[in-house]
Amino acid sequence: KNEVEQSPQNLTAQEGEFITINCSYSVGISALHWLQQHPGGGIVSLFMLSSGKKKHGRLIATINIQEKHSSLHITASHPRDSAVYICAEGAGGTSYGKLTFGQGTILTVHP
């Protein structure tokens, strides 16, 4: 069983819609990472957070440490947001920061 669970696995939206992707993790972490991967492309780090909320443009990430849950929100979605969004837990201590990844959420935004 994957220690990091994302939902939904697939998400289709119309341009302009508000989008939420959820992530649950099972162990204590140093930080929770949100990544973006375009088809056939590389991986871009969107956020790294260990508490509260972070915002960058139309993207917002929140985390609830007590509930071991994080969400990624996209406001006013656009077709260029279509990508795979991946959350990953960054473990501390003797895990040396290696990331454990969720399966990813495939987002498709239609014009």
Place this chain on the structure above:
Amino acid sequence: NAGVMQNPRHLVRRRGQEARLRCSPMKGHSHVYWYRQLPEEGLKFMVYLQKENIIDESGMPKERFSAEFPKEGPSILRIQQVVRGDSAAYFCASSPRGTGAYEQYFGPGTRLTVT
């Protein structure tokens, strides 16, 4: 500022050949992680290295796979006697520190195809 560089971007090998994947971390980063993404699967940790040291190789297959990060030059992931199941995208990431509280910067990946 150059980001994390990986080469080659695409590599085709026949079964039984060797594959060498290179990763140059961002300037000033001495911590490198290798991850593998099998077709239709998520990313999985393989190995974590610092300069001249393998710190955690718990995700590496027991045979045929090795990694190094010499004092000078890029980190190398080496796969001997490749098999079709090794076909995957291999990503490296670098970080200024080896803890989960620091951002990791990913390279563009090497797509390995074994024929």
